[in-house]
Amino acid sequence: MLRKFCPRCAKEIDELFGGLCRECYLETVKFVEVPQSISLLVCRCGRSNxxxxxxxxxxxxxMIERIVTLNVKKDRKTMIKVEYEPFVLNGKTRVPVTICCERVVDGNVIVKHAMTELVLVPQTCDVCSRVSGGxxxxxxxxxxxxxxxxxxxxxxxxIVNRYKDTxxxxxxxxxxxxxxxxxxxLGSSKIAGKIEQESKRIYKVTSKITHSVCGVKDGRELNRITILLRISD
Ligand SMILES: [Zn+2]
Ligand SMILES: [Zn+2]
Incomplete structure (x- = not known):
């Protein structure tokens, strides 16, 4: 049998990976491109910006899996797994993330790791700031x-609960x-309209709707709606 050598380090080897020994392949070939750190604004309610x-x-x-994956540049033959230690979100939190990259080269599986850091920055989202602002x-x-x-x-x-995801x-x-x-x-006048319709379907209810203008924001009138629901036996 013909002896095989790695052209880079001259080591004698049984298997070649893209023409090189395993070590040289791992050293010279980049599996993925990933930024040193990825910054993400997160709210205490679980939303991210x-x-x-x-x-x-x-x-x-x-969220972490999706954000990290979005930031990794890779080709189709490389599969990645996102790994990190459990952490507690406490102020600005730095989470070291390992990206486990797997590739099949000439019939052999090669695994290489890449590192990045996810920086989670707390910020109040639009919904939470509205809720806390009344x-x-x-x-x-x-x-x-x-x-x-x-x-x-x-x-x-x-009804409010049912629509909170949409x-x-x-x-x-x-x-x-x-x-x-x-x-x-209520935070949403659209939901108020659904409540009016549904309550009339289920109970003996009559309704009266009043619109009022409560201010102007960005040149647009802010409307508020009051729905009176009168329920009888
Ligand atoms: Zn080599
Ligand atoms: Zn929030």
Whole structure:
């Protein structure tokens, strides 16, 4: 059998990887290109800021995997796995990340590691700043038969909850109880409209809608909507 040598280090070898020994292949071939560090704005609610937009994440794990993968330049034959130690988010947090790169070369699997650092920078997202600032677009006023008011409030909460993944302003800012009834302050007027329709379908409810202008922002009028829902037996 013909003896094989690595042309780079002259070592005698059985297998060649792209014409080189395993060590020389690992030393000379770049598997991936990755920035030294990747910075990401994250909010305590789990949203992250990408391309100047806040996006909802399934989980922290999914977010890190996606962000790191997006920043890795690689060819199709290289498979990567993103690895990091568990960490606690506490202020600006630096997470060392290992990118495990796997490639099949001349029928043999070669693994090489690349490192990057994910810098998680805490920032309050648009939704959280609205919630904490008491922002609302609509007020639902629940009136009428007393014992049914609580049931209607339950429906309002269920609807808000149902849409919170598709409408980021589907949140309740405040619930006020008074002799007259219950006032619910909502982040989204669209959701308020859905609440009106659905409550009429389920309960004996009559409604009255009032629009008001509450200010101007960026040359646009800010409208607020008040929906009075009167429930009867
Ligand atoms: Zn070699
Ligand atoms: Zn947030």
């Amino acid at each position: 990408e391309k100047k937009k806040w996006v909802q994440n399934v989980s922290v794990e999914e 922002y609302y677009e609509a007020i639902i006023q629940i009136r009428g038969v007393k014992y049914k008011q609580e049931q209607l409030l339950g429906l309002v909460e269920r 409408d980021k302003f589907s949140f309740i800012t405040q619930v006020q109880n008074s002799k007259a009834g219950i006032d619910v302050y």
